[in-house]
Amino acid sequence: MVSEIRLFATAQYAAQIQFYQELLASRGVTVEWVEIEQLNARFLRQHPELALCLDQDGLWLSAEGMKMQPDWRGEISRLKRASLKSELLARACQLAEKPKLIDATAGLGHDSLLMAHLGAEVILVERHPILVTLLEAAKAQATLDPFLADTAERISLVYADSQDYLEQRVREQQEVDVVYLDPMFPQRDQNSNKKQALVKKQMQLLHLLLADDGQMDLGEQLLAPARQIAKRVVVKRPRLAVHLDDVTPDHQWLGDACRFDAYFK
Numbered sequence: 001m002v003s004e005i006r007l008f009a010t011a012q013y014a015a016q017i018q019f020y021q022e023l024l025a026s027r028g029v030t031v032e033w034v035e036i037e038q039l040n041a042r043f044l045r046q047h048p049e050l051a052l053c054l055d056q057d058g059l060w061l062s063a064e065g066m067k068m069q070p071d072w073r074g075e076i077s078r079l080k081r082a083s084l085k086s087e088l089l090a091r092a093c094q095l096a097e098k099p100k101l102i103d104a105t106a107g108l109g110h111d112s113l114l115m116a117h118l119g120a121e122v123i124l125v126e127r128h129p130i131l132v133t134l135l136e137a138a139k140a141q142a143t144l145d146p147f148l149a150d151t152a153e154r155i156s157l158v159y160a161d162s163q164d165y166l167e168q169r170v171r172e173q174q175e176v177d178v179v180y181l182d183p184m185f186p187q188r189d190q191n192s193n194k195k196q197a198l199v200k201k202q203m204q205l206l207h208l209l210l211a212d213d214g215q216m217d218l219g220e221q222l223l224a225p226a227r228q229i230a231k232r233v234v235v236k237r238p239r240l241a242v243h244l245d246d247v248t249p250d251h252q253w254l255g256d257a258c259r260f261d262a263y264f265k
């Protein structure tokens with residue numbers, strides 16, 4: 001896990017920088033502020049290492065000239081098109097029932113944003129200190145947006161390892177309607193179609209951020225505790241990927257690039 005990171009920002013953001021330095025220090029990440037004159041594409045090309053950036057768009061990550069941020073406002077057009085019928089995710093998670101749902105692998109929170117928009121009450125769990133900080137910033141921005149505010153209200157964020165979080169809920173017999181899992185998957189899956197195997201830019205950066213401790217955690221250990229507390233566990237997989245933890249699901253919904261495997265109680 002990243003324990004030190006540089007933050008590029010101009011002097012006008014000093015107060016926010018101090019806030020993020022203290023918050024991330026409490027989560028075990030030392031942030032070194034590099035004061036710069038101007039944050040632009042040229043600067044980012046010249047500084048390809050993984051770093052945080054702060055500007056008028058809020059807090060985001062950069063690496064190799066790419067930018068990554070839980071872009072909840074950027075998802076608005078997708079949310080406007082989405083419906084309970086058109087979204088496989090909505091059918092797999094039975095969003096029409098307005099379930100209480102735990103998304104145990106938050107990432108950028110885009111799937112959860114869609115699920116909350118379509119009616120779910122979401123607890124979003126992320127264990128990466130930088131990602132959870134980015135998610136908190138995205139949620140704070142979303143609560144100020146007229147279109148996203150109600151949706152953001154239905155999302156609560158938890159900074160924790162989901163295995164611990166789910167196991168604690170098992171011990172406390174705290175049940176939930178749905179647990180949703182979308183663990184990392186090696187970038188090149190069994191699908192021979194190169195185009196489909198190439199993850200989007202944001203996912204590439206996510207892989208860069210998360211893959212620094214050698215072996216990728218594929219999330220197999222989350223399935224068992226999830227099944228103990230949820231009426232339904234839904235797992236997102238690349239279309240041709242093996243089943244999570246080698247457990248055959250009760251039902252599958254197949255999309256073009258991914259599929260949803262469901263396990264019922």
Ligand SMILES: C[S@@+](CC[C@H](N)C(=O)[O-])C[C@H]1O[C@@H](n2cnc3c(N)ncnc32)[C@H](O)[C@@H]1O
Nearest residue numbers: 105106107108109110111126127161162163182
């Ligand atoms: C593929 S991403 C999820 C993408 C997400 N569905 C979205 O819409 O943006 C997987 C995320 O799950 C997180 N994760 C994996 N295992 C976890 C665990 N045991 N506890 C908490 N978070 C975990 C990773 O840090 C990563 O951010």
